Amino acid sequence: MQLVRGLHNLRPQHRGCVATIGNFDGVHRGHQAILARMRERAAELGVPCCVVIFEPQPREFFAPDTAPPRLSRLRDKLALLAAEGVDRVLCLAFNRRLRELSAAEFVQKVLVDGLAVQHLEVGDDFRFGCDRDGDFAFLEQAGAREGFTVEAAATVELDGVRVSSTGVRRALAAGDFELAERLLGRPFQIAGRVLHGQKLGRQLAAPTANIQLKRCRVPLSGVYLVSTLIDGRPWPGVANIGVRPSVAGDGQAHLEVHLLDFAGDLYGRRLTVAFHHKLRDEQRFASLEALKTAIAADIAAARAHWRT
Ligand SMILES: Cc1cc2nc3c(=O)[nH]c(=O)nc-3n(C[C@H](O)[C@H](O)[C@H](O)COP(=O)(O)O)c2cc1C
Ligand SMILES: Nc1ncnc2c1ncn2[C@@H]1O[C@H](COP(=O)(O)OP(=O)(O)OP(=O)(O)O)[C@@H](O)[C@H]1O
Known part of the structure; x- marks a missing residue:
């Protein structure tokens, strides 16, 4: 083209x-x-x-x-x-x-x-x-x-x-990924390059791929079940889109993906993340310990979902 x-x-x-x-x-x-x-x-x-x-x-x-x-x-x-x-x-x-x-x-x-x-x-x-x-x-x-x-x-x-772009945005805002997928004819996806983050994820027992959004406003905010293709294979995970109120940040929205049981290096690669289900809204936690517990629960929910 x-x-x-x-x-x-x-x-x-x-x-x-x-x-x-x-x-x-x-x-x-x-x-x-x-x-x-x-x-x-x-x-x-x-x-x-x-x-x-x-x-x-x-x-x-x-x-x-x-x-x-x-x-x-x-x-x-x-x-x-x-x-x-x-x-x-x-x-x-x-x-x-x-x-x-x-x-x-x-x-x-x-x-x-x-x-x-x-x-x-x-x-x-x-x-x-x-x-x-x-x-x-x-x-x-x-x-x-x-x-x-x-x-x-x-x-x-x-x-x-x-069918309209407005209708797709509305479905996404309501967390209705099934409807969004029917309107789009494919799951809703966000693509971007993996950048280096603050490396806090490891401390939280959830290393994440930080995907560059380039100041672009996205139609989602919260914690989601996602999947991405790695070398042609679909890989399940959980993702957070938001400003990460529990850690000192830059006030910008970030997309971070934790892939279940993944142990490779993704820095610099371009990932396309497909969104399947909303787990919860992003929250402000009083301590990193509380954030860590919440993320562990998100990961457990993802495992349960992909097993079924
Ligand atoms: C599944 C998942 C859920 C998250 N939920 C929240 C949340 O509710 N509130 C929050 O402030 N940050 C949340 N985060 C973002 C973490 O704060 C972030 O991953 C951590 O700061 C690591 O960032 P880094 O990769 O830049 O080091 C979540 C991250 C993941 C992977
Ligand atoms: N459901 C539809 N059926 C047929 N044609 C459509 C449909 N939606 C959009 N189009 C047409 O596709 C072209 C591009 O549409 P455009 O992206 O501007 O509108 P839209 O999808 O309705 O977005 P929005 O919700 O922002 O108004 C236009 O000619 C529009 O009329």
Whole structure:
């Protein structure tokens, strides 16, 4: 899959494609359906398929403090899109210039002059352009003028509710990992590189792999049953996501994973952690001894869970 960052990096060979536009945070089952439809149309027309995304996502630009936490950081999103068979991603910086484009200017600059789109696949609720003034009807009219077709993908629902990134975040916040997995079509995962921690874990009888979150806000907080692939083998464990109020810290959220009966060196490796069940909220313990007892109970719960 090819990544093109910004309109200025589009070249003549990028012209002519089937495209779709959106945040695609988490690449959930609704997104997967629209991507599959886009791929089909691209195969029919014999052209590549291209997903247009924004970085940051528009809500992160408008309200950085209150925007919802990401389900997928850019790198993860790109990997998920590649796995769905996307040929090309055009990643546009969402900034003042972009937000001020009217719907008509967006169509002209991005879809016509930039990509020379032959067919556009969008969700039926898709809106775009300054003040969200562009919608499906607008795109259809623009397409008739400029020579591209537009199709609204059928809405994907689960138990009568539209699948959405917001719905996945809600399921995660409620600790409903089964629902999150059904919405995503895979378990919820966070990937990152293993960094050196404070090496307190050994004292707590629970050495942990500290996974770099890069100041990124995550949609989870607490203690979880997890698994990760180590050299192709699923390995069970327990993880804590939080600010670790029982130890002096930096106030940032950390993801720490203790893998059951694991004795290798993971420093520097990139792990993908899948979340399966919430055990409890993170707590502030009065002593390291009390924290150690709680972690031992978490590990026992994990063992019991994986035995069943
Ligand atoms: C299963 C598990 C549960 C944890 N629960 C808590 C908790 O409730 N409160 C807390 O302050 N820290 C909790 N921690 C984090 C520990 O404080 C942390 O692992 C310890 O500080 C070691 O950090 P280090 O690897 O940077 O040395 C938990 C860690 C694990 C692995
Ligand atoms: N359940 C769904 N069924 C069909 N199309 C969808 C579905 N969810 C999103 N889409 C479409 O996929 C594209 C990208 O969606 P986008 O990520 O912007 O929205 P979303 O998943 O609904 O997120 P949010 O919950 O943040 O609004 C849009 O064209 C959107 O209409």
